[in-house]
Structures are given as structure tokens and as C-alpha cells.
Amino acid sequence: MLHKLFHPESVAIVGASNDPGKIGNVILKNLISSGYRGSIFPVNPSQDEIMGLKCYPDLKSIGHSIDLCVIAIPARSSVAVVQDCVSLNVPFIVMIPGGFAETGKDGKALQDRISSLIEGTETRIVGPNTVGIYVPGSGLNTTLTPTDRVQFPPAGNIAFISQSGALGLLTMDTISEFETGIHSFINVGNRSDLDELDILKYLASRSEVKGIALYLESIPRGNDFFRIMKTAVQSKPIVILKSGRTETAAKAALLHTASMATDDRVTEGIFRQLGIVRAQNETELMDFTRTLSYSRNAHGNRVAVVTSAGGVGVVTTDLLSLPAHPDLKMAEFSERTKDEIRKLIVAFGSVQNPVDITADGSVSQVNDILAILNEADEVDLIILYALPQTPKMTMDLVDVAVKWQRSGKPLLVGVLGFKEAKGMLLSLEQQHVPSFPSISRTVRSAEALAKYSFYMRRMKDAAV
């Protein structure tokens, strides 16, 4: 049970320091500034006090139970600290230092020593060679990156497990732009003990987690992967960016985190069979996870598109209809649907799919059209473009999108542009309407939802 790893009542930081050049300084600063309210015990034999907190020479001197020990000293010295954690029954260690298996034979031997120390004990390790973990809901930030360099997202419902530390931190930084809420970020590093599957099993059991994003360079524990994922996907959507797909990339991955990549055709087959949605890059990883976490499932793959800019509708239709996107198709509107839309929009608009309400289109027209499309049997999901360039397309559009996204068919919103657009995207994200700053990101996310919905229907049918 990993609950204390995510919600520790006390954290010791071995290697805490007043020196801003040290990782132990950054981690302590991050932990304090992220609003962690449990006990914090800095450990450093050469200090009495750090950042206003009493500092201890070693773990044993603390004299208080420790839920989580963060180790921020070099690899060689860390062995003794792991030994101390075991003696003190510290349940969790986050091991920051590199210099283990990823560096070659000697490092591998050092890592094996640590593994053998915890064998059969109650102590579990995240890392080594991890950038740390971040759990905004419990104010826990043990990452090694200064917050002036990487912004951390607010609390939310998306869990993010990453085999790569930097890619994980940079991706969190990126999604901070629209304040995408996350439940937790875990970088497993060299996964000497706890790996993605252990973490995922815990997260899948938590009702506050609505979706799980994984960055993997190699599949951990083949058979277990299948078994654990099979259960996990029943309870939440799982999106994976699995790299090391090509031979060249697999070699790069091996150099990066000391783990072998799996044949990509095998991976692809397993993902499909399990109902895992696959992302191609870091942008899709987060776009897809947001979409699946925020949306109910679609009953089919027929998409209706609503736009106030004709060209945006045409480009969307192209992307939707190209062979590269087999999971979606444009809905064919019934005469009744077209007639109803015709009553609402100007004569030179289009009542066919994509619906073009033109520059004359207003927020109330969008609302009425969404009502019609939600009733239309021939439509399974809806892409709405909220394009702020015309005067009648005000911020009220956000409320309309929120209303229909909560009550109706799955709704994805594309928002092109800069200042006005950013404001819209921020409001939509805060209210968990999946929204995207480009046509192709919108279409690709709709495709991910259609694919996931298909998996879920198949699973339900198989269960009957």
C-alpha cells in the first residue's frame, strides 16, 4: 500500500543544505514552498539549522517516525542511509542520486547492493536516479528543480508516471500554462524497486484519480504488465507514450535509463488488446489524458463539427477524413438536423457537416446548434471551434461549452489564436472541458476518445 508515499506525515531530507548549489537545498525549498504541512526533518551532520528548521546529524537522531526519506547525497554515501531507513522501518525512500545502473557495471553493482538491503523489509524505494515526486494535493514536492525554472501544475485528477525525469518535469511545466490539474507526478528513475506498475496499481485504486498518463521507454515486467493493466483499465483511462519504438531509439533508451526496449509491434498489439490509448509525443500524452479524464465515452465514431470559420471546418474535415485517421468519420446529417440548423443561421452559412455559422455566428446560435446535435441520432461526438475573432463570439461561449460537455455527448473544443484564445482555453480547462490550441490537436484528441470509447464498448460486450 503506497498511501504514505503520496501522503506522508513526515519527511526527512538527507543532504538538506543551505547552499543553493546543492540539490538538497532545492528539494527542501520546494517542500516548504509547496505547502507541505507534515513534519520536515533536514539531515546534515554539518548543520544545526536549515531554513529555520532544526537539522539532524543522521536519521537515527530524529527520534520521530519517518514516513518518507528523500536521499539527496551522492550515490556511494547513500548506501548507509538506506541501511538506516531499513533499521528505522522507514516505509518509503525517494532516491535522487544518479550514478547507479545507468552508468554501467560499477553503478549496477551499487544499485544491487541497495536492492539487497531492502529485500524482505518494509522499506520501498523510488529511484535511484529519479528527479523526485510531486503530489500537489498533499503539498509534497521532492523534486530537484528550482520553481523559477519549472512551473508545477495545481492539484487535479491526472496522475503522471514518467520513466524520464526531465521529460516529465518539462511536460508538467508545459501543461502549467493552462493550469491543468494533476494528482501526482512520479519519476521512477532506474526502478530498482518500485516501478510503474506498482505506482499504477495504487493510482488505479484511487477514486480521485480520473486518468493516468505514462511515459515509458521500456515495458516493465512483461506478464505482470498485462495482468495489472488489464485490471487498471477497468477503472480509469490509461494513456502511454512508449518511446524506443525504432531500433535506433531503443539504443538511445538503453543508454538513457539502462533498460531494454520491447519490440514495437508487440507493444502495439498489447496496448490495443488491453484498451490502452497510445500517444506519439509529449503533447499528445497530456492532451489525450485530459480528454479521456474529462469526457464521458462516445457511442460511436461519427463526429459533428461546428465552426464560425469556414476554413477551419475544411481543414478539420480533411484531417478527419484522411486514411491516417481511421477511428473517426464525419457524421452525415439527416434532413431533419439540417432543417433545424437552417432555421438558426444565415443563408450563406453551411447546415451540412461541418456546420459553418460564419462570422455572423453568435454564442446563442452555438448553444441552439449543440442542442440539435445532442438530439441527432447520427452524431456521436462533437468538435466545437471557439474562435474569438468575431464580436459575437464572446467569453459566454465557455459557459455554453461547459453546460453541454457536462450534460450531453462528448464535446471537444478547439480554440485558435493568442490573447483572447488563451483566456478561453484557461477557463475551459479549469472547468474540465477538453480544449486545444490547434486544429490537429483537437482532431487527434477526438480520435483518442473515439478509440478509447471503442475499447470500452468492446470490453463491455465481452463481459456480457
Added chain:
Amino acid sequence: MLHKLFHPESVAIVGASNDPGKIGNVILKNLISSGYRGSIFPVNPSQDEIMGLKCYPDLKSIGHSIDLCVIAIPARSSVAVVQDCVSLNVPFIVMIPGGFAETGKDGKALQDRISSLIEGTETRIVGPNTVGIYVPGSGLNTTLTPTDRVQFPPAGNIAFISQSGALGLLTMDTISEFETGIHSFINVGNRSDLDELDILKYLASRSEVKGIALYLESIPRGNDFFRIMKTAVQSKPIVILKSGRTETAAKAALLHTASMATDDRVTEGIFRQLGIVRAQNETELMDFTRTLSYSRNAHGNRVAVVTSAGGVGVVTTDLLSLPAHPDLKMAEFSERTKDEIRKLIVAFGSVQNPVDITADGSVSQVNDILAILNEADEVDLIILYALPQTPKMTMDLVDVAVKWQRSGKPLLVGVLGFKEAKGMLLSLEQQHVPSFPSISRTVRSAEALAKYSFYMRRMKDAAV
């Protein structure tokens, strides 16, 4: 010769108005606020003065030569104004109103009347059904969108011709985020007279234009297209987003701008033959045009990747090596290249391609590695990730990137993240280093450059 369309010494706005609900109000406001320094003549029979400018009842009363007449009154009334322009030898009309060919038979008849009025005269028309034109270098903004809704980019070297008004405006708004400079934006609308080819021919002849972006829903004048493009691509890179590719999308395009789409296989073949680079969506349209405008050509397609985040290197290698990206391949480093890099970076970094300088990597290491790669025969172009999450990766990296991009092999820069990253992207863009906020946008743009470079080499070989 279209010079006066882009640099008019005087502009009349028919339909200028004090009423903020009227398009003639927005256009006059935009023209004044964009810093246009020629003469402005508002025309409106019911006003004596608008925004501090003397207002005229009609064009004839102005008593001054007019280089450009912007018509911002309804379709039916505009016929008489075109007639006036012809009598007064006004060389250019920008016709804003919709209600012409795009609305059906009656509108088509009206458009034909206007075309016959200018036949054999010196008067040329942009539009009707255009959102206007924007030429920041001459302070000319005749677009109908309030600047509080859409931001306009600063002056620069990229020309943008769009068959869709809204898509064009929204794309300009989007690229304003990083202050991408543009030479001009022209929305041809229904192209009753001047079309993309006329505009393109002029722009291709201008030395200040470094690249041309086109959004097309249909290919104008088949044979002329081939002939004019063939000459134009000799002088600058041309990137086209051609939509209406699929049957469904072609139908949508027809409803949108009253023009038939071309069979996409034909289009694809023509583009390849001519050396036109094709974009799939509005993001790529601008990314590719920036890249080709800012970069010299590559001698081949072998890419070196430099990163401080291993995972970013692995994902990049994947994208580069997948069958979907046949135009690029990972460079295989010689032993000498590897040895030289080995001297610079930490032992657990990677000296193979992708070069992983790890979180320990510094700006001066990047500089030295770029020096090595620029000397290495096995490398044709370079992707550098400027990742601001580690302390040694400061803003000085921008200067290093600028230096090598100007003096060395083509260099593309990927920058992931939010606040720090945005600052870096802005600085890089200002100095014309092609830079992108995601891995896939970086890789796709490198691919566009490799493709374009291949076209240019082929063209040169053919000429020998």
C-alpha cells in the same frame, strides 16, 4: 504591378463610420492605429467627420488621387462604387462585403457585373468576401477584425496569402504569441479578379520577402499555377496548406468559398514536382514557412540531436526513425566525432546520436558540441533542445543558438515548457532561429527543411 496595393499613398474607405457596430468603423480604426502615414479619406454621405478626419459623400468629391479604395458597404450598393473607382482610375479595390458568388446564383450574377465593370480598365480588385489585407511595413491594416480580438504580428519577412479569411486572421493571431514577423497578409476571398497567383508573383519578386505561406482550398488556374510557381520557387520557399483533400472536405470547401477542389493526388504530384512544401494544418503552415525562411538549405538528410533530457532524445529518435518520416534519418557519428564529444560531457551522458549532455550540461558544452557537429561530415542538420529546467542551461543558450544558426549547418531548436521556455522562444524567434514548443513540431519542421533542401538540390542538378 501590385506595388501600390501593398504601399498605397492614399486610402479611401467607403462605408467608414462612427458606429462601432459597423465594419467601416473597425477598418478605419485599424488603419489609423496601425500607423498608416498616407492620406486617409473616409467616405460616407451622412457624415462630415469621422475619427477626426474629414468625411466625403463619395469618391468623386475627394479631389485627390486614390491608390486604394476599401469598400465596406453591402454587396448591392458596392457596384456603383466599383464604377466610381473605374472612372477615377483607382488602381486597387479591397472589397470586403460578402453576398457574392459564395451565396449562390444571384450573388454570382452580382460578382460577374463587378468583374465586367473592371474589364479592360486599370482597376484591380481583391475580393469580394475578403477580410482585408495587412501590411505592417507600410502600416496598412484594412482588416475587419477589432484588434482587441485578434493580435496582428509585427513587420517581418514572411508573406501569407489565404483563401480563407478567418483561418488567416486566427493564424496571424496565433503566431503573434512569439512575435513572428510578417511582410503581408492577403485574404483573396472570392478572387473575382486578383487571385493567389497574381499576389504570389508580386511577392516572389520582392527581396524583402523570404518565404511565402499559402492557405488554399482550391488550386487557381491550373496551367498558370504550374508556370507561375515554377518561377516563384526559384526565388523563395513556398509552403502550402491545401485543404479540401478528401471528398467530404472538398464539398465543405465548395460551400465555403464557391470554388472546386482539385483531386488531391494530382495536387500532391504537382507540389512535389515544383518543389513546394506541403503543410497538413495551420501550425505546420507557419512552422514550415518560418523554418525555410530563416534557414539555409541542408546538404543532406542526416540529423544530429543534442539534448540535456534523455527522454526528449529518445522520443525525437523515434519520430525521426519511424516510416512516417522518410525524409530524415539519424546521423551515425564517426568514432572521431564521438571521441571529441566524450571529452566534453560527463561519463553517464551519451556521445552517440542523440547526444545527451544530461542535467549537468552547460551552455558552453552546447557551444562546443555544436562546433564539433558543424565540422562532422556525417551531419547535415542539427536539432538542439534548449530545455530550461536545469540551472546551467541559462538564457545565454540563445546567443549560442543564434551564432551557430547564422554561421553553420541548419539548426532547429526545440524548447519545452512554459515561462522560461516562452522567453527563450521569443528571443530565438526575434533572431530568426527556427524554434518550436514541442518535440513533434521540431521534428516535422526539420523534415520540411530536408524535403525543401532536396527539392533545391534536384533543381540545381537539373539546371547543370
